[in-house]
Amino acid sequence: MCQLLAMNCNVPTDIVFSFTGFAMRGGRTDTHQDGWGIAFFEGAGVRHFVDHQPAVTSPIADLIKRYPIKSKNVIAHIRKATQGEVNLENCHPFVRELWGKYWVFAHNGDLKAFHPQLDGAYRPVGTTDSERAFCYILQTLRARFGDCCPGRDELRPVLAELVAEIAAHGTFNMMLSSGGELWAHCSTNLHYLVRQYPFETAMLSDEDVKVDFSEVTTPNDRVAVIVTQPLTTNEQWTAFGQGELKLFIDGLPQAVTGLPPEILRDKGGN
DSSP, X not given: OOEEEEEEEEEEEEOHHHHHHHHHTBTTSSBOOSOEEEEEEETTEEEEEEESSOTTTOHHHHHHHHXXXXXXXXXXXXXXXXXXXXXXXXXXXXXXXXXXXXXXXXXXXXXXXOOOOOOSSSOOSSOOHHHHHHXXXXXXXXXHHTTSOOOHHHXXXXXXXXXXXXXXXXXXXXXXXXXXXXXXEOSSOOEEEEEESSOOEEEBSSSSOEEEGGGTOOTTOEEEEEESSOOBSSSOOEEOOTTOEEEEETTEEEEEESSOHHHHHHHHOO
8 A cells, every 4th residue: 555754843844854765665665656746835835746656766756855845734645556547646645725725635545435425516536545535525524614614623523523434444544734734544554753852863764864853953843754654763653543533733743533632742752
């Protein structure tokens, strides 16, 4: 199946280090070579890059590894196709508008017999179960809340119910963001860490690259990195529980389903 990578921060930060290791799994250190994509929020806008070529050989991926785009919320994906052909329209992440905001979504997994009735406001362009799930989520949220954008406290139980419904059809590891926060749901495998002061050196597991974050950050910076499998060899990663939905705000995890928030914070620091 595919792999996911996301970043949620309290200040705009680049994802070059993490993406460098992640991209190696798109054809060199792993077999996820059926396309890739990444989306960066910048204010109300989104920089969105996708390619059906393997991430390890894609010239666009090489650009991302060399160009430090800074963002508070980033979602990336490398694909190993289970449903849908290998082409551009089936590459994650997907982007749609809801309540005057861009929403970005990526999924790792395989949904069986998942064919929700879509009413026309949101329809897939490609042929993946992932894009169908994204359209269904946005359609359901609009039907529930109308034209009024809900607050996070209103959105939490509805989104938790939705992801549980979709996950009943198979594996549903997913990332979702509208730019102000990041939602992450785990069916099988997701891990996260929080980098904050005092910062240390991190070493990638998929590439011979290390960074001393104390040299490129301020004491006030905080970055949460969420990924399918840990990216570094010398940092403490925390595994999601199966069925957990977490909300990340300003680089800190908050419980939506699963463990209480104070336990998640204690486990997340490093």
